[in-house]
Amino acid sequence: MIFIILILCTFILLIYKYYMNYKRNWRLINLIPGPPGYPIIGNLLQFLVSAEEQWKIICTLLDKYYPIFNIWGCFLFAVVIRHPDDLKTILNSTNHIEKGIIYNVLHPWFGTGLLTSTGVKWQTRRKILIPTFHFNILNQFVDILIKEGDCMTKSLMDVGGTVVKDLLPFISEHTLNAICETAMGVSLRTIGEFQQQYRNAVHDMIKLIFYRAFRPWLYSDMIFSLLPQGRKQKKILKILHGFTEKIIAERRLYHQRTNGQYLKNFESDKEAEINDVEIFGIKKKRIAMLDLLIATSLENSLTDLDIREEVDTFMFEGHDTTAMGIMFALLLLAEHKNIQERVRNEINNVMQENGEKLDMKSLQNLSYLDRCLKESLRLYPSVFVISRYAADDVKLQSYTVPARTILYLHIYAVHRDPNFWPNPEVFDPDRFLPERMQNRHPYCYLPFSAGPRNCIGQRFGLLEMKAMIAPLVHNFYLEPVEHLKDVRLKTDMIIRPSHPIHMKFIPITCK
Secondary structure (H helix, E strand, O other), X not given: OHHHHHHHHHHHHHHXXXXXXXXXXXXXXXXXXXXXXXXXXXXXXXXXXXXXXXXXXXXXXXXXOOOEEEEEEOOEEEEEEOOHHHHHHHHOOOOOOOEOHHHHHHHHHHOOOOOOOOHXXXXXXXXXXXXXXXXXXXXXXXHHHHHHHHHHHHHHHHHOOOEEXXXXXXXXXXXXXXXXXXXXXXXXHHOOOHHHHHHHHHHHHHHHHHHHHOOHHHOOHHHHHHOHHHHHHHHHHHHHHHHHHHHHHHHHHHHHHOOOHHHOOHHHOOHHHOOOOEEOOXXXXXXXHHHHHHXXXXXXXXXHHHHHHHHHHHHHHOOHHXXXXXXXXXXXXXXXXXXXXXXXXXXXXXXXXXXXXXXXXXXXXXXHHHHHHHHHHHHOOOOXXXXXXXXXXXXXXXXXXXXXXXXXXXXXXXXXXXXXXXXXXXXXXXXXXXXXXXXXXXXXXXXXXOHHHOOOOHHHHHHHHHHHHHHHHHHEEEEEOOOHHHOOEEOOOOOEEOOOOEEEXXXXXXX
């Protein structure tokens, strides 16, 4: 009994100490509207529901407390914002670049790479990685993206006739192939039985990340490691890290054997040289993001662990988000036959002028498809919310958010705000005609974030989406099975349906 009383007294003292330390924060947070909560646990019970129900609750709160509200639990304060002026204040700042605590669940897979690092490390890594997405480098990667798009189309054609596909696993297979080959220079198709093991490891790891991200009591690595999911994560990481480390070691050895010949002046390489040149009897390999990191590691003292962090980050960011973007773009085209036909005519004309094939120039000439993708990313931004940590007090339009508050920047909500987008639920690619973009608030459209921490891979992502979608539309009519009005979304680290979504692919020769 005495022991219980001691524990209770200690708990009360801790709460009192915490309250005194955060008294000012409490006062400022309480000025911001938000749903009522319970003592100590705040709003936690409200969110202990399915991910699908969480999505509905957040959407309701976004409208009810427009344009800002607070939620809290166990002395963690969060503020959700959606107004472009407030988004600009946060995203333009160099103070509030630290990601929210939710991103900590990514650390076991890719440590503190570009996505999750902060301070000097983030600045250094960003400076190193920006040249990786230079136009000349993308020009070397685009062939891989086009090849994977052709493989996706061929897999449907080989079946013959009309094909109904569960979209997400179908698309993810090919976006994973594409990012693996561009990031590491290795095709998953060439690694035999390990291919499926690696694919499963990537998908299982993503599921575990999402499982843990919305259960704050599992943020402790020690607690999580004691659970079955923690033990499973350890086995999965052994596969993922083992594969990346093996590829890094092989690529380093390759460049040692070729005296670093292909790490020099890689931006000026001509595509014709890529597969033909040999040195010391060793055939030249296609340049990958990994090679660029190895090249810069010689000057910037990057270790193999540093390189692994960034390659693993590419694998996560460059595969799942792109797959989701492609899926929603296809669904929108399937439901809007007139827009789909206009895209098809544009693709047919560009391919006819280019000898029935795609390349960088022809992808750049698909201006209407480009507008369709931008509008699709408005309605369904892959990264629908961004989390930041307030380094100090932030003065927003109507309220001051105290330091040490978690900030959630709701991209999905601002993209559908009728104050900035007339008829926001309507799919209208012409919103992105130059004359209609002139007077638009620059922070009401943020599919790739903005400011100093914007996505450095946005050109790569849009190129991949074009390269995957163009051959599909060129060869198939797209028809919906499930309609978007019936799609149920769920809270996740990226936008995600809570159920499988199918599509019908009808060969053009069949009509």
